[in-house]
Amino acid sequence: MRILLDKFSKSFGSTKVIEDMELEVGSGEMLALLGPSGCGKSTTLFAVCGIHRPTSGRILFGDRDVTNLPSQERNVGVVFQSYALYPHMTVEENIGFPLMVKRVAAADIKKQVADIAALVHIADLLGRRPAQLSGGQQQRVALARALIRRPDVLLLDEPLANLDAKLRLEMRSEIRRLQKETGITAILVTHDQVEAMSMCDRIAIMKSGEIVQIATPSQMYNDPRTSFVASFLGNPPISFLKGRAEQGAFVLGENGLRLPLSALSGIPDGTSVSLGVRPEHFGTTGGIPIDGKVVFAETQGRENLYDVVLPDGSVLRSIQPVRDDVKMGDSVRWNLDSASAFVFAEDGRRL
Amino acid sequence: MRTSRTLGLVMIAPAAIMIFLFFLMPVMLTAIFAMTNMSTATGISGGAWQVTQGAINRLKTDMPELATGIAEPRFVIDEEGLAALEGLKLKAGFTTELRASHMGEVFPSRREAERVIKALKDRPSTREVKQISDLFNRSVLNTRFETRDDLMASLKKLGFTLTPAEQETVSKATYTGWVWTAENFRILANSPDMAQIFLNTAFYVSVTLLLFNVTYALFLAITTHYMPASTASVFRAIWLLPRITPVVIYVLLWKWLTWDSGFISMFMGQFGYPPKNYLLDSAYNAWFFVILINGFIGASMGMLVFSSAIKAIPQTQFHASEVDGASRWQQVRHIILPQLRWPILFVTCYQTLSLLASFNEILLSTRGGPGKATEVWSLAAFHTALNNYTGNLEYGLGAAMALVLVVVGIVLSLIYLRIFRYDTLISKPLIED
Numbered sequence: 001m002r003i004l005l006d007k008f009s010k011s012f013g014s015t016k017v018i019e020d021m022e023l024e025v026g027s028g029e030m031l032a033l034l035g036p037s038g039c040g041k042s043t044t045l046f047a048v049c050g051i052h053r054p055t056s057g058r059i060l061f062g063d064r065d066v067t068n069l070p071s072q073e074r075n076v077g078v079v080f081q082s083y084a085l086y087p088h089m090t091v092e093e094n095i096g097f098p099l100m101v102k103r104v105a106a107a108d109i110k111k112q113v114a115d116i117a118a119l120v121h122i123a124d125l126l127g128r129r130p131a132q133l134s135g136g137q138q139q140r141v142a143l144a145r146a147l148i149r150r151p152d153v154l155l156l157d158e159p160l161a162n163l164d165a166k167l168r169l170e171m172r173s174e175i176r177r178l179q180k181e182t183g184i185t186a187i188l189v190t191h192d193q194v195e196a197m198s199m200c201d202r203i204a205i206m207k208s209g210e211i212v213q214i215a216t217p218s219q220m221y222n223d224p225r226t227s228f229v230a231s232f233l234g235n236p237p238i239s240f241l242k243g244r245a246e247q248g249a250f251v252l253g254e255n256g257l258r259l260p261l262s263a264l265s266g267i268p269d270g271t272s273v274s275l276g277v278r279p280e281h282f283g284t285t286g287g288i289p290i291d292g293k294v295v296f297a298e299t300q301g302r303e304n305l306y307d308v309v310l311p312d313g314s315v316l317r318s319i320q321p322v323r324d325d326v327k328m329g330d331s332v333r334w335n336l337d338s339a340s341a342f343v344f345a346e347d348g349r350r351l
Numbered sequence: 352m353r354t355s356r357t358l359g360l361v362m363i364a365p366a367a368i369m370i371f372l373f374f375l376m377p378v379m380l381t382a383i384f385a386m387t388n389m390s391t392a393t394g395i396s397g398g399a400w401q402v403t404q405g406a407i408n409r410l411k412t413d414m415p416e417l418a419t420g421i422a423e424p425r426f427v428i429d430e431e432g433l434a435a436l437e438g439l440k441l442k443a444g445f446t447t448e449l450r451a452s453h454m455g456e457v458f459p460s461r462r463e464a465e466r467v468i469k470a471l472k473d474r475p476s477t478r479e480v481k482q483i484s485d486l487f488n489r490s491v492l493n494t495r496f497e498t499r500d501d502l503m504a505s506l507k508k509l510g511f512t513l514t515p516a517e518q519e520t521v522s523k524a525t526y527t528g529w530v531w532t533a534e535n536f537r538i539l540a541n542s543p544d545m546a547q548i549f550l551n552t553a554f555y556v557s558v559t560l561l562l563f564n565v566t567y568a569l570f571l572a573i574t575t576h577y578m579p580a581s582t583a584s585v586f587r588a589i590w591l592l593p594r595i596t597p598v599v600i601y602v603l604l605w606k607w608l609t610w611d612s613g614f615i616s617m618f619m620g621q622f623g624y625p626p627k628n629y630l631l632d633s634a635y636n637a638w639f640f641v642i643l644i645n646g647f648i649g650a651s652m653g654m655l656v657f658s659s660a661i662k663a664i665p666q667t668q669f670h671a672s673e674v675d676g677a678s679r680w681q682q683v684r685h686i687i688l689p690q691l692r693w694p695i696l697f698v699t700c701y702q703t704l705s706l707l708a709s710f711n712e713i714l715l716s717t718r719g720g721p722g723k724a725t726e727v728w729s730l731a732a733f734h735t736a737l738n739n740y741t742g743n744l745e746y747g748l749g750a751a752m753a754l755v756l757v758v759v760g761i762v763l764s765l766i767y768l769r770i771f772r773y774d775t776l777i778s779k780p781l782i783e784d
Binding site: 046050051070071072074076077080081082084087088089097098100101102149 | 674686
């Protein structure tokens with residue numbers, strides 16, 4: 001089912017959190033709301049599920065206007081960050097709760113709970129209470145409870161934030177699998193770009209109550225609209241060099257580096273610009289050699305990560321296949337792939 | 352030896368001593384007093400042996416002969432009397448003759464004794480006869496003996512030879528101090544008055560507890576939970592007033608409301624009803640107000656406990672249940688109430704005990720009246736042991752009543768723990784010793 005937020009605004013008292021947001025999630029699509037904490041992504045999610053009422057604007061599920069419907073009548077499934085399992089109920093009662101309050105016959109509930117429990121692989125835990133479950137198991141129970149009444153929309157509020165790294169990886173693919181299998185429309189709220197990129201069809205990246213860019217993960221990675229988007233995606237993150245435009249080239253420092261870039265043609269000389277370079281675009285291959293000094297080296301097993309300080313003091317990050325000939329303090333001359341670098345205006349706009 | 356266990360004992364020791372001194376000791380003393388017939392009449396220290404008219408009446412059924420015997424004065428010619436006679440400096444012949452011919456004689460009445468004295472050779476005058484006979488009066492009636500043996504010796508001297516069993520009966524009948532007895536419990540079990548008071552108490556405790564201390568408190572806590580925060584706090588503050596107002600003033604306000612010149616009378620006067628004391632005019636009204644007075648106090652306490660317990664439920668559980676489709680009622684029924692089991696147990700238990708034991712509101716409002724309509728167990732115990740109209744304060748009986756309260760309280764607490772399945776409410780400590 002399609003979800004449409006039309007001129008959606010939300011304020012708490014005099015604090016405006018979100019103003020005139022437009023967002024459409026296609027039927028069966030999984031969309032990530034990605035952004036730093038306090039950007040309004042959870043507020044948006046709570047408005048979609050009806051816990052918060054919009055200050056103005058409309059929310060549509062399909063063609064149905066649900067703006068003023070209470071949560072109970074919206075048919076949404078939500079997985080909360082804390083899972084919000086009911087501690088006094090068993091797993092079976094927790095999962096069956098949405099059906100129980102609809103007064104579905106007990107036998108039906110039992111059967112549906114068994115089905116959904118098998119789907120999320122917790123069939124053998126039905127008799128336990130939430131306190132007797134591990135984090136990952138609780139997560140699955142919360143997911144099952146959200147899915148059991150076949151909601152039109154599945155909303156996930158930082159569902160992986162409380163899990164350890166390995167489990168997070170596992171649940172990532174698990175949630176994606178379930179979403180695909182059930183064909184449900186889903187919104188994932190997260191501040192973790194890896195989660196957003198790996199799980200979702202599209203990402204809406206948010207900053208202070210506004211959507212900065214909506215795109216597929218690869219589009220967004222390769223074609224960020226602002227420096228904020230570029231800095232939010234990618235791990236290890238992009239590094240920025242601050243310089244100025246001069247005759248269609250990016251110039252760093254007084255007599256420093258000079259990079260001819262097609263994006264800069266037509267930009268007046270002397271304009272302050274910044275250059276975003278992802279770590280994989282600075283290393284042994286690439287067109288423009290740059291001198292620097294390694295100040296930080298970290299091995300990640302398959303790859304090494306280096307921080308290189310340029311003569312003017314700015315830092316470039318580089319990620320390269322493992323090598324052991326470069327140590328901290330070494331002077332290096334590595335190449336920058338200028339074709340893959342992004343140029344941003346002073347206000348963060350991509351040029 | 353596990354150090355944590357020893358440390359635990361050491362740390363609990365001050366509390367344990369306090370509990371022993373201020374909780375267990377009073378209960379033990381109550382139990383001890385309950386096994387006596389202490390009252391104002393017996394005093395609380397030891398007693399003496401005294402042949403009072405009452406004692407004689409008690410003896411009349413078992414030993415009628417002795418009873419009539421000791422009720423009368425007795426005259427014995429003995430060495431003690433003779434010595435006193437010598438001291439009177441009358442004619443020496445009186446003493447000599449009495450010693451020589453009448454020593455040891457016992458006369459059952461004054462007349463017989465005086466006949467003998469009159470017949471003495473030295474012819475005492477009538478005034479002297481009276482004087483002499485007084486010296487040999489060995490009556491035990493209204494004489495106080497400090498020990499049992501004194502009494503028995505006197506009786507023997509008077510010519511009553513008693514078997515040990517008879518001695519025991521006499522001793523019991525004449526003893527004025529308190530004695531060990533289970534009589535109190537027999538009175539409690541058999542007296543119809545006590546049964547009525549017991550039923551009053553059961554009615555008062557269960558109705559106040561169910562209607563106000565738990566149900567109404569829950570109602571207040573849940574409704575204020577769903578109110579906006581500021582409205583809720585105003586509402587809670589209003590309901591706290593009965594508890595924070597000093598009880599004397601609080602009850603006085605109720606009296607102003609219900610007196611024959613009070614608010615209700617004035618209001619009803621508008622419709623032509625004559626003024627009356629609504630608090631005390633009928634047993635029904637008295638109960639109505641007694642339960643309201645106590646219920647409002649109890650409700651505020653329950654409201655506080657339940658409100659904070661509801662606050663402790665994470666907000667996301669309410670969000671989750673709304674999203675899951677639960678209505679308000681279903682939220683209350685399936686999310687709030689199950690998680691309030693522990694506070695409800697606490698309030699039920701605590702309030703049962705406090706309703707059973709406290710009578711100050713009733714004492715201040717109806718004093719157990721009209722008649723004894725609102726007399727509850729603890730008030731009756733207070734009246735019996737410490738404050739009553741006749742003035743004979745029966746400490747022993749009162750203590751027995753208090754002991755019944757203690758036992759009832761313990762039994763009820765155990766039943767509550769069972770009903771609320773206390774064992775499932777506590778979790779095992781995470782620290783292992």
